[in-house]
Amino acid sequence: MNAVITTQQLTKRYRAATAVDAVDLVVPEGVVYGFLGPNGSGKSTTMKMLLGLTQPTSGEIEIFSQPLTRASRGRLVPHIGSMIESPPGYGHLTGEENLRIVQHMLDLPSGQVEEALRTVRLTEHRNKLVRNYSLGMKQRLGIAMALVRRPALLVLDEPTNGLDPAGIEEIRDLLVRLSRQGITVMVSSHLLDEIDKMADVLGILSAGRMIFQGTRDALFDHSVPDLMITTTQPDRVLQQVSGTRTAEGVTVSGLGREQAARLIKDLAVADVPIYEARRTQQRLEDVFMDLTGRGGLL
Numbered sequence: 001m002n003a004v005i006t007t008q009q010l011t012k013r014y015r016a017a018t019a020v021d022a023v024d025l026v027v028p029e030g031v032v033y034g035f036l037g038p039n040g041s042g043k044s045t046t047m048k049m050l051l052g053l054t055q056p057t058s059g060e061i062e063i064f065s066q067p068l069t070r071a072s073r074g075r076l077v078p079h080i081g082s083m084i085e086s087p088p089g090y091g092h093l094t095g096e097e098n099l100r101i102v103q104h105m106l107d108l109p110s111g112q113v114e115e116a117l118r119t120v121r122l123t124e125h126r127n128k129l130v131r132n133y134s135l136g137m138k139q140r141l142g143i144a145m146a147l148v149r150r151p152a153l154l155v156l157d158e159p160t161n162g163l164d165p166a167g168i169e170e171i172r173d174l175l176v177r178l179s180r181q182g183i184t185v186m187v188s189s190h191l192l193d194e195i196d197k198m199a200d201v202l203g204i205l206s207a208g209r210m211i212f213q214g215t216r217d218a219l220f221d222h223s224v225p226d227l228m229i230t231t232t233q234p235d236r237v238l239q240q241v242s243g244t245r246t247a248e249g250v251t252v253s254g255l256g257r258e259q260a261a262r263l264i265k266d267l268a269v270a271d272v273p274i275y276e277a278r279r280t281q282q283r284l285e286d287v288f289m290d291l292t293g294r295g296g297l298l
C-alpha cells in the first residue's frame with residue numbers, strides 16, 4: 001500500500017518548548033488515519049506542518065511521495081482538503097455562498113459545489129445563513145468546503161469537537177464513506193472512543209512524541225489486559241500475587257501470558273478453587289491510558 005503522507009523526524013520547537021518531537025508518521029493510501037492524543041500533545045501543530053501552514057524546525061515531510069517544500073506546496077495543496085481548528089465559513093452568508101467562494105477562488109466547476117453539499121447532506125439547508133446552522137451543520141459545511149476541490153487527501157483537526165453523539169455519528173459515517181470512495185482521511189481527536197470506531201490506522205501522540213502507530217489490533221496486542229480470577233478463596237490468590245479483591249474474586253493487572261499461565265498452574269497445584277480466569281475487555285481508552293501512563297515508547 002502506498003503512503004500518502006510520510007514524515008521523518010518531524011520536529012517543531014517554540015522557544016524552549018518542543019510541540020512535536022521527531023515524529024515518523026505514515027498515512028497509507030485510502031485509510032482513515034486516526035490521529036490521537038490528549039490536548040496539547042501536538043496534533044494541530046503536526047497537521048499545520050503537513051499543510052505547509054507552519055514551518056518545521058527540522059525533519060522531512062512527503063505528501064503523495066513528493067517532498068513538501070515551499071516550491072512544491074502550490075502543486076500539492078490543491079489535492080488536499082483541510083479543516084484546522086474551528087470550522088470555517090462566514091456566518092452572514094449561506095452555506096452555498098460560502099462554498100461558491102471556494103469554488104471561485106479555486107476556479108472549480110459549479111457542479112462540485114452541489115456534489116459537496118450532497119455528500120455532507122446539506123443540500124436542503126444550502127440557503128440558510130451559516131450563523132443559524134447547528135454546530136454539526138457548521139462542521140459538515142467545513143468538510144464540504146474541504147471537499148469542493150475533490151481532494152485525494154482530507155486533513156481534519158477535531159471535526160467532532162463539541163458535537164452531540166448523533167452529530168459525532170454523522171461525521172464518523174461521512175468520513176468512513178469518503179474513505180470507501182478512495183479519499184485518504186487523516187482525522188485528529190482526543191476522543192479515543194470516537195476514533196476507535198472509524199479509524200483503520202491509529203497514530204498516538206503524547207507530549208509531542210509518537211508513542212504508537214499501527215492498526216487497532218496491533219495496539220491491543222501491545223497491551224496487557226487485567227486478569228479476572230473467579231474464586232471463593234481470594235485470600236489464597238492474594239498470597240501468590242498482588243491484586244485487587246472483587247465481588248467474584250481477584251483482579252490482577254499487568255500480568256503477561258507466561259506469568260498468567262504460571263499463576264494459574266500454581267493456584268491449581270495449591271488446590272485453590274478457580275472457577276474462571278479471563279482477560280477483561282479493554283477499550284481503546286484503557287489501552288491509551290496504559291500507554292501514556294507508562295510513558296514508554298513502543
Ligand SMILES: Nc1ncnc2c1ncn2[C@@H]1O[C@H](COP(=O)(O)OP(=O)(O)OP(=O)(O)O)[C@@H](O)[C@H]1O
Nearest residue numbers: 014018019037038039040041042043044045046190
Ligand atoms: N504558536 C505557538 N507558540 C507557542 N507554543 C505553541 C504554539 N502553537 C502550539 N504551541 C504549543 O505546542 C504544544 C502542542 O499544541 P497543539 O495545539 O499542536 O496540540 P494539540 O494536540 O493539537 O492540542 P489541542 O487538542 O488542545 O489543540 C502545546 O504545548 C501548545 O501550547
